[in-house]
Amino acid sequence: MKDKVTALRLPKNNLGKNFNKVDSLRLPAMPLPSAKMLLDMKRKYDEFLKYETDGHYSTVYLVCLMLSMDKKLAKTLAEATEAPDTTIHSEERFELNDTWGHPFGPQQEIHSLTGGFHGIEEFFTAIKFLYTPHDKIEELGKLLHRFGDTYAHTEIGNLKPADIKEHLDLEKADDETIKKYIESWQVGSEQNLKSKVEPWVTFFNYFMQEYGIEFLENESKQKKIFQGKTLKEALKDIYLPKGTSNFIMYGKDGFTREHAFTDGGYPDMIYLRPNWYFIYVQNLAWLIANKYNLEYSKLDLSLFNKMLDFLKRNQNEKPSMKGIIDYEIAIFLGKKEIYIPVYYANSPRILASVDGIKTNYLQIAKNVLELTKKYIVEQGIPSNNIMVEEINNWINPKINIGGFYVTEAFKILLK
DSSP: OOOOOOOOOOOOSOTTSSOOOOOOOOOOOOOOOOHHHHHHHHHHHHTTOOOOTIIIIIHHHHHHHHTTOOHHHHHHHHHHHHTTTEEESSSSOEEEOOGGGOTTTHHHHTTOOBSSBHHHHHHHHHHHHHTSOTTOHHHHHHHHHHHHHHHHTBOGGGSOOTTOSSOOOGGGOOHHHHHHHHHHOOOOSOOOHHHHHGGGHHHHHHHHHHHOGGGGTOHHHHHHHTTTOOHHHHHHHHHOSSTTTTOBBSBOSSSOOHHHHSSTTGGGOGGGSHHHHHHHHHHHHHHHHHHTTOOGGGOOHHHHHHHHHHHHHTGGGOOOOTTHHHHHHHHHHTOSEEEEEOOBOOTTSHHHHHHHHHSOHHHHHHHHHHHHHHHHHHTTOOGGGEEEEEEEOSSSOEEETTEEEOEEEEEEEEO
16 A cells, blocks of 8 residues: 655645655665775775865855854754764864765765766755655755765766866876866756756656655666656656766765775865856755755855865865865854864774774864965954964874874864
């Protein structure tokens, strides 16, 4: 007996109405990857590892504040979005997570490493987010994380410089080639999520009322309806005729190492594809605005343009937006302090612990600190009005590839 499904409508923030929960995909059991395989993955990541919280936690937090979301809810939703990568205990304490290496689902369900199409993955993630109940913060956070990763984990090779016929592995590319890829990733404005979702309401109303909410997940039922094709395969012919919707994602079904072994950590770096990130910000804002009945028009794109322009002018430093976005968040909150945490790991998270030891997160934090100070000076604040305090934890020292350290975070105080 099918579950009864009401007509699909874009939610108006009425709690308890129009929020039919869509269960996560359940993947078949598969062999557990070896420890050596997982450590090899981390070695590949470590060569290029940067902060990834800029595209998840910081971006979601700033967008929510711009849209006038309740400040407490904005912070809670941002932290839930970041949780698959990092557990945020406080502004100073960011603990690494390792769901990137979990083989039984998270790579596909949370990190969008499916090997599928960007447009399809983005679309389904948006639909699930819109219809997940407001009180399911953890699930909403995972879906927003996945939504961001439908952009971050889109293969860089979908767009190539004119003089490069076959995509090069950017892990081995020189700086000049990297610059060519930055220039090639100029995508148009057709990626408007509103224009994607709204025309399909009637389509989904019909099939979900006819077959129930399981229609979105039951591939056997889909193949009976679409003459041997799954829903994603059926939509491909009509939904992905042009533009960036048919861009291929990294990954595949089951455990995947592709994102680690192809292009290093470059896909997660905003500075490499700033225009792609800019489109993500707009669609993220539309999604959050519709979910929580907020005004999309309050999104200040000029502020994001300013930050991205700063990245472009400093691209030789392979910059992160961590710290830069956090400064803008502090301005919205009326605060005069910004924290740059030194990421760490605890032993129960084995893969994260290996990461925390092999990667010099203290040096990464110092690099982010200097770039953030540079950005703040450009905003008209004299350098002598920027004070830095090192927050130490002598009771619980940490160790990484650079040796023992006690620094927990750096605090920037604006006079």
